[in-house]
Amino acid sequence: VNEINRKNNINLKNCEPIKLVLQTMLSFKDLVRNHESDDDDAKRKPVTPSDSEDFKFFSPLPVSELDAAAVKLQKVYKSYRTRRSLADCAVVAEELWWKALDFVALKRSSVSFFGVEKPETAVSRWARARTRAARVGKGLSKDEKAQKLALQHWLEAIDPRHRYGHNLHLYYDVWFESESVQPFFYWLDIGDGKEVNLDECPRTNLQRQCIKYLGPKERAAYEVIVENGKLVYKCSGSLVDTVEGSKWIFVLSTTKTLYIGQKKKGFFQHSSFLAGGAITAAGRLVAHQGVLEAIWPYSGHYHPTEENFREFIAFLEDNVVDLANVKVCT
Incomplete structure (x- = not known):
């Protein structure tokens, strides 16, 4: 039995470790250490490598096992990246969906949705007014002392594009003085006022300056x-x-x-x-x-x-x- 065991034993004396040479890359980010002291004038001093020769890595494991371990590590990392990307996509999709629903609701309630030839009932007009008022009145039920948007910026809130309220109000004044029978947003974007271009606020500024409304x-x-x-x-x-x-x-x-x-x-x-x-x-x-x-x-x-x-x-x-x-x- 002892003789059989001696034959099965592996003699490591004659085994030489496999020498792997790894080409290392130095990063100055890793070579900087923060030295803290009681003195406020303490400065960060970079630590330079004392030896830039190739680093020799020794392992008793065969190369095949090292390769397999490296592949497994890469697969785990790639799997994590994939899950992270999918999670981010889900958040973005939810945000875009919320914005799309909000845009459709406001577009449907906006006066620019309707053509002037199409008759509109009193019930429909009140429904649109209720939807637009809900935008600027959101949160009032939770605080009686809460402050709503200033009146001149209501136009900004009910505009599906949320163009800057100050700019919209300049065009609103022109619409009001014109005594047009067309609703304001219809007049501005489609109707008689679509060619109006004010010096104090050119059309390019009106269309470009849109306020970001956060979801x-x-x-x-x-x-x-x-x-x-x-x-x-x-x-x-x-x-x-x-x-x-x-x-x-x-x-x-x-x-x-x-x-x-x-x-x-x-x-x-x-x-x-x-x-x-x-x-x-x-x-x-x-x-x-x-x-x-x-x-x-x-x-x-x-x-x-x-x-x-x-x-x-x-x-x-x-x-x-x-x-x-x-x-x-x-």
């Missing part, structure tokens, strides 16, 4: 919470840090949810966050590394009152935001 999924990226007295984006976990030289705006919804983003005139404004819905407070702010430094109770879309601003201050105090050094601009 539920898009809105989540702008939601901000308060952690340890600092403003933090809920989804990403990053601190709110406004960019110098640009305007950053906020709205507080009727459910006391805070949204913050960078203003882009004619494209992204206060009405963007809640898609034209009612708000509890709105304005501008400055914050660095999550620390609130200044606030303005101003919004051309909502015209918030002093009471709305007090609601926002109360919200900050309830969330333990230090307001001692916050500059209030009026």
Whole structure:
């Protein structure tokens, strides 16, 4: 038996390990280390490699097993990437579907949907008015003190394209003075006013400046919470840090949810966050590394009152935001 065991034993003395040479690539990102010290002037110093020769990797496993392991790892990673891509596609599809339904509802209720020759009943007119009013009145049932869109921006909310309300109002004034029997949006896009081109707002600007109205999924990226007295984006976990030289705006919804983003005139404004819905407070702010430094109770879309601003201050105090050094601009 002992003799049989000796024959079956593998003698590793005469086995030499397989030498594999891997061509390594150096990344400066991996060669930089952060050296922290009590001194505020501490700087990051790159660590350079002491030896740039090829790295030799030794393994007792045969090459075939190493190849099989590498293939398996690649398949697992590829499978993860595929699942991640499918999940992202599902989110995008849901968002586009929500927007499509919303667009159809507004298009159907918009006056530009109807031809002037087609008779319209009183019931149909009231139904359209109810749908359009629901857009700007969204959220009022949850807060009696909530502020709706300013009247001149109602046109923006009920326009299926959400063209900038200020621009639409300029054309609305022309339509009103013309005493046309055609509904405004029909007159503007199809009817007698389709050739009207104002110097203060050319048609190119009217069609180009469309306000972004966020859907539920898009809105989540702008939601901000308060952690340890600092403003933090809920989804990403990053601190709110406004960019110098640009305007950053906020709205507080009727459910006391805070949204913050960078203003882009004619494209992204206060009405963007809640898609034209009612708000509890709105304005501008400055914050660095999550620390609130200044606030303005101003919004051309909502015209918030002093009471709305007090609601926002109360919200900050309830969330333990230090307001001692916050500059209030009026």
